[in-house]
Amino acid sequence: SGIVTFAHFETCRALLEPEKKFDIGIIGVPFDTATSYRPGARFGPSAIRQASQRQSEKRGYNLRAGYNPYKEWATLMDCGDIPVTPVCNEVALEQMTDAFEELVLRRQSASMPNHPPRYIALGGDHSIILPHLRALRKVYGRVAVIHFDAHLDTYNSSKKNGYWDSEKTRFTHGSMLWMACEEGLISEDYNVHVGLRARIGGKDMDDYHEDTSQGWMRFSTDDIWINGVPAMESVLKKIKDRIPEGYPVYISLDVDCMDPGFAPGTGTMEPGGLTPREVIYLLRGMDFNLVGGDVVEVSPPYDTSEITATAASQVVYELITTMVEKGKPEIPLLRKN
Amino acid sequence: SGIVTFAHFETCRALLEPEKKFDIGIIGVPFDTATSYRPGARFGPSAIRQASQRQSEKRGYNLRAGYNPYKEWATLMDCGDIPVTPVCNEVALEQMTDAFEELVLRRQSASMPNHPPRYIALGGDHSIILPHLRALRKVYGRVAVIHFDAHLDTYNSSKKNGYWDSEKTRFTHGSMLWMACEEGLISEDYNVHVGLRARIGGKDMDDYHEDTSQGWMRFSTDDIWINGVPAMESVLKKIKDRIPEGYPVYISLDVDCMDPGFAPGTGTMEPGGLTPREVIYLLRGMDFNLVGGDVVEVSPPYDTSEITATAASQVVYELITTMVEKGKPEIPLLRKN
Amino acid sequence: SGIVTFAHFETCRALLEPEKKFDIGIIGVPFDTATSYRPGARFGPSAIRQASQRQSEKRGYNLRAGYNPYKEWATLMDCGDIPVTPVCNEVALEQMTDAFEELVLRRQSASMPNHPPRYIALGGDHSIILPHLRALRKVYGRVAVIHFDAHLDTYNSSKKNGYWDSEKTRFTHGSMLWMACEEGLISEDYNVHVGLRARIGGKDMDDYHEDTSQGWMRFSTDDIWINGVPAMESVLKKIKDRIPEGYPVYISLDVDCMDPGFAPGTGTMEPGGLTPREVIYLLRGMDFNLVGGDVVEVSPPYDTSEITATAASQVVYELITTMVEKGKPEIPLLRKN
Amino acid sequence: SGIVTFAHFETCRALLEPEKKFDIGIIGVPFDTATSYRPGARFGPSAIRQASQRQSEKRGYNLRAGYNPYKEWATLMDCGDIPVTPVCNEVALEQMTDAFEELVLRRQSASMPNHPPRYIALGGDHSIILPHLRALRKVYGRVAVIHFDAHLDTYNSSKKNGYWDSEKTRFTHGSMLWMACEEGLISEDYNVHVGLRARIGGKDMDDYHEDTSQGWMRFSTDDIWINGVPAMESVLKKIKDRIPEGYPVYISLDVDCMDPGFAPGTGTMEPGGLTPREVIYLLRGMDFNLVGGDVVEVSPPYDTSEITATAASQVVYELITTMVEKGKPEIPLLRKN
Amino acid sequence: SGIVTFAHFETCRALLEPEKKFDIGIIGVPFDTATSYRPGARFGPSAIRQASQRQSEKRGYNLRAGYNPYKEWATLMDCGDIPVTPVCNEVALEQMTDAFEELVLRRQSASMPNHPPRYIALGGDHSIILPHLRALRKVYGRVAVIHFDAHLDTYNSSKKNGYWDSEKTRFTHGSMLWMACEEGLISEDYNVHVGLRARIGGKDMDDYHEDTSQGWMRFSTDDIWINGVPAMESVLKKIKDRIPEGYPVYISLDVDCMDPGFAPGTGTMEPGGLTPREVIYLLRGMDFNLVGGDVVEVSPPYDTSEITATAASQVVYELITTMVEKGKPEIPLLRKN
Amino acid sequence: SGIVTFAHFETCRALLEPEKKFDIGIIGVPFDTATSYRPGARFGPSAIRQASQRQSEKRGYNLRAGYNPYKEWATLMDCGDIPVTPVCNEVALEQMTDAFEELVLRRQSASMPNHPPRYIALGGDHSIILPHLRALRKVYGRVAVIHFDAHLDTYNSSKKNGYWDSEKTRFTHGSMLWMACEEGLISEDYNVHVGLRARIGGKDMDDYHEDTSQGWMRFSTDDIWINGVPAMESVLKKIKDRIPEGYPVYISLDVDCMDPGFAPGTGTMEPGGLTPREVIYLLRGMDFNLVGGDVVEVSPPYDTSEITATAASQVVYELITTMVEKGKPEIPLLRKN
């Protein structure tokens, strides 16, 4: 119709229309004030939608999957954006938490009454995962996070690092996974980092040890590429071996997992990253019980010719492919624990 | 809601929902294959919408007009885009003609039953004015066109200029006003060019004489600026003296009327153009019986930091201000003549 | 030396070296999280410094002023940046307030012992003026602000505009001048806006009336250009007539006072703005008792070929010219009131 | 001389100077109105020429080939561009067909009298291959096409997909290879796609089956990279096994076969593509009886720092290397069948 | 033909083909190593030619002049570029001097046998005027230079300014007019600067006094705009009053005379400059006995969307208009003195 | 402090403050007038510093090395830039030679009295290596150069290639390694090229043979990637086998060794290059006795979103890692020979 929605999906004001039913929702989170360096990700949702305009139901067959996720059982919906203030992160986090709870806890999926729809969030900076996980926790219990990123994002921001550090500066795009662990939102042993390569703090591996203690397995970019596809297969196998069948999984992809050559439109670039085709390969290998996902840190003012946003829109497509192909998500018995 | 519409207006699929009522509609026309030089205007509607995001009903008071056009009697609607093929201009012109007739002839305005809504078209290249005028002609009779442009756009494309020229190559963004005259769509004596300065054909003023014979008055960019605001006032007075009170008027603004410094995002730049503030000044001085309008030739791949699209979105705002402030349009008795 | 400082000034860590003496300091404030739309101004100080590299003492003669401000009595210093968190505006405002108090209240100027140095702040978004004014208030008493901007920036953010509005969302780049008035920092009757043209709230001039009640005189962009240089002279005269001789004056220049064609590198562009030469003309006409100043809202990710940052660096140069040429600032008897 | 020609080749107005003799001609085709998404490829020929300026006879030794193609037996010529209307594709296709027939059928090569010169066409969008193949068909009979692309470009546009589809909208940059088959221009069994990865239509592999029935073998991007150079060697072997020795071959390279990181300057990007070095490797492995070739879909308004155009100019260089090294082309006995 | 020449003029290798006759030649000088700040002007000739592609004989009527300079008596020729080394300015200056002497002293104009053709040089940095003036001096004697620039470019580089200053560093784009005076190339009293505004050296007007002593009259940007068109008329009158009728005049336009908003693609931007329409107005008012001219300092890597190069190509068009309209140049009796 | 230094290192005016002691210095060389094609590298040092701002001692742990080079024994210093004229390469080379001799021969390292500090030079074009090697030669004797580049840079510029070639045009960014050999600065048998792929001169391998005779081993880009990591390991082994233990080694990295997709911000791009992760892998494998290094040819006007400068800043980080981890450099007995 000319009005830009993700892949020409139907749209509704999902936050205001609780009666609207769908199975998988795209939800934009135009928030970038927990960013430590180059901002701009607040325009990420809009840019990813624009870059998805060559995707459509009609030509949506995923050759690698052998499946057209836009033409199957699932009702797809672009839910628009969560309104979020750019001038106070405390308020913003409340807004996002309320919104995700509304979307996850007070909506029903179209094909599974009494189950919530699932969402792919469009960032926004990476911190937007925290409110999403808070809501998922209430449905699925703890979820395993597969985290594509050059950075750990599990920085323990309760450590006082400078004079001004305090409770108020704790929530950032480098620490929200630490907070997620502290809040008991994520699995105790099944979380996985993919694509790590950024410098870490201090003179030793303390950051890594702390990360391990929060239930994370780590694969660096070098772990992925140095030995080629066999290494990728082995990484995939290790992940599959670790996460129990049917366990709720969330895939979060920070575009800085890719090399700046492929993803200049982001805030904290790290040279030496993944290629888009490796990312797609890995995503295609992750046929988990996906209960949500996101693609984050797309900063359009730094993007060139839409290459980052286009890669991000492909990530969304791959996540939806998995969600639809794998079928409706399982909800553990022991939920809301 | 996060989904981008012009100035956050409500949106509907106006072409498919004839029952939807509104007074002023924004209609995108993503067509740029009648362009002679730099293309890209097919993404103009999307870029103008994006650049209008800081406009809203809440903060819409027009200081120069003393009026908030977004908060008055008029129901405003973003009608999305007209679907249009990029690979055959003959078909595209049919598509656009059908669409404008649907919008103008088979829709009712919200506050004036039995009257059509009015539209601001977002180009797209300048040729999109032709189908709009075709539809208006059927409601209002001939309309006077006030045409902001560096170029005449009244090129007589029936002249055979090269071996390949023919009926098929006649419809271009430089000739559609000549076609509009040939088709009897525009006034015989009240049309006005503002901002002219491009080189013309041949060794003399033939293009101008032909233009005159089609009912045009011409003001060059130099006519506007050389003597400053008094010159602008005099231009405005001449236009007002010429167009009879209540006569249906259409304002069409090609962003190349402005200097490339202010509007790099366009196809056929001409150095030495108007400034945005002159354009706004002139628009504010044109309180005619507006029955439609457009802003065209915004080519986002050549825009820098959205300056052209932002200027274009301001033009839309000024046109709507005039439409709403002036009140509902008069329809001449002698219509469809 | 290759290390980039403003106009090759000497640099010191002014916040850590209280013994360092200078008369006029450049102080960067890399803060942009009180921005309502396009961020990026956190990189403004760095970009302005880079764009000032063609300025130097050696070739610093200001032709319009007939004076080389870089080669006279004043000791000039680039004080670096104030460290400021990007993730919590409450903390950031404290950081900035502390820093400006340190710089203004606990430093001595080189040529006027017992007087503070004066500062030109490099934004950052416009909100950085608030902590600067807080510190100046303690030295000079209330100061008159001459505010170049397309926007009022006196928005009363204590009005609850939406569900989430609260004390916490009050401090923004559109409301800090309202806060400055509330805090008694600025003059009760001598403040001046120059360059206004943005849409305002509601259906009438309420925003303007509230603005008036806070001691502001307003000159729109149209007030400046429509009648040319005589209008500018008249504006200058009105301002001079209003501000008492010797009253402490602060000049704050938001680059969005200029047209987007000249200043694309900013967050909230408004078409129809001032030209750089008008800005320079006005600045040259303002030979007030300057006690501080700033240039703000330079957002490098949106700047093209450094044109905005270069214009900003010229503004700094003009402000310093005035400061140096006018001589050492007068401090009112009744200070700290 | 300063006037930009491909690799500083001599230039002539090849269409107007039939007496001019050369062996290999560069021919620009500034046509981009059969494009479905981002236009701009009309400026491709000019950009590729500019990006080739560091190539020259003097420093033209191809290390991978062990051969300097610009200093051997072949007379090289930049033939300029084919004039082509941007406002009517029917006329444009006629123009291009006439021009290629003129160039191929009515010119003689410098070193093989009675044989035509060979051409590398610079696109323009991909549809320009159709008129080239039409002309080649008349000399060489059917030719085998090796097609580097993320897309099939064999879309059967006789299928009515929407209300407006008709004979007139059939010729597009996604369907011209289907047309080429329908017209009997290409081999019945030796055509090869390399680099495929775009989404296809529908819910199954119908597009692929139709493609197979038109004589195509398909290698996806994944077929190329997943198993590294051995996979590339195997792909090359399969192609060589398939195409009979001496059969006339045409290599067409759509720059979107490469990942957007390497080729942002194009219209329909698909993440996860080939690298330039893989493309070069494959081209170097294709020592066929080349009778023509092209590099297409370079869209300069979306190119960044000329990287796409530079890669395209390298492709031209590799194709010429093969043409010259392999020697003069064979012409099948059974020509003009 | 697709090969890019200025305004589609015919081209020849003018330096190698002495028999080729023409009246006005375009000559590129891709030299930028006498630049003090941002380089890139070596690509200026190529960019200006590209930006002139919408100019042609067919549509070349200059409305302001009432004349089509491309369709009258004059034979126009794009002479390509002068080959010039980027690694040694001493050699480069020799190359340029030789080339201009070849072009000016050893070529005949088409319509005035025994007279040289005239040239518009495309820079390159501003220093390229020196070799051009050297050649003109030998034909016309001293010439009056009308110099559009933000800078004086008459810097006395024989002054030792730093340890490393010497004969070898004397030739720069800021001092070549001082050298031209020292070499007796320019008029003793008729030279004019237009558009000055850059900071100058030292604490007083010494640079200006030295400039005066070299025969220069100065008009700053402020002299042009502050009093509007009447001021421009008065400037024009002063110039006309000064330069004797028929005296040989050379117009040199550094694009930095314009504001960075209109000419970002240059090396040494100065905010507060001329507008393109003022430049065109002034050029149209200068109907002198033009014996040569140039447009310089176009630096494409800093240009945005070709706006600077397009303005430069308009300047060339205006200069040619004057040359052709005014008729063949007069050559003073006392030449070669 | 806000003032930008490499990785927030302390800075001093190293050339003027001989008493300042440090172990490893960053030294900018803003010189780009020995460049053959796209200039701009004069702004390279500034851009690399800006791009290093996310590096700091605090978060400097190199995961691949298992070491934080910024927090160990070495005193790190940003020494600013060497002042260098842009208008005479002869003078510039003198300036650079003097400066490097000052820095290397007349400074002491902090932790090894009587030993010089070591430097990483930030280019500038590649020719800046010559003065660096001249100074190192006087301390360490001949040094082995490991040269990452798409080009040989050993062009014998004493060959007269054109009419204007002479002693004066000899020093260029393509020939300075030939000069280094001629001057006896580099090892006779241990030099290594990595990443070669550019076209070379003539019709055979003469350039390579001449290169061999100057003591170079060559690894092309294809040698690195075609057989993957095993090939890289084998390349590393061959280099290690060749260079004697403890021999002084210099690593010079021209960013054009990388593919244009990763390093668009450079002057002479060659498609088909290395990836940043391959470069990092190779650098990590080169634990030589490093006595100096550089990263060159970063041209910011062509960089997009700082990706090239960020990769360059990573290279500096890797070089420093090696320098610090390997410990203090050995100085051969036979020095100053």
Ligand SMILES: [Mn+2]
């Ligand atoms: Mn992250």
Ligand SMILES: [Mn+2]
């Ligand atoms: Mn990250």
Ligand SMILES: [Mn+2]
């Ligand atoms: Mn138009």
Ligand SMILES: [Mn+2]
């Ligand atoms: Mn126009």
Ligand SMILES: [Mn+2]
């Ligand atoms: Mn402001």
Ligand SMILES: [Mn+2]
């Ligand atoms: Mn503002």
Ligand SMILES: [Mn+2]
């Ligand atoms: Mn294709």
Ligand SMILES: [Mn+2]
């Ligand atoms: Mn394709």
Ligand SMILES: [Mn+2]
């Ligand atoms: Mn100049």
Ligand SMILES: [Mn+2]
């Ligand atoms: Mn200048």
Ligand SMILES: [Mn+2]
């Ligand atoms: Mn090199």
Ligand SMILES: [Mn+2]
């Ligand atoms: Mn190189």
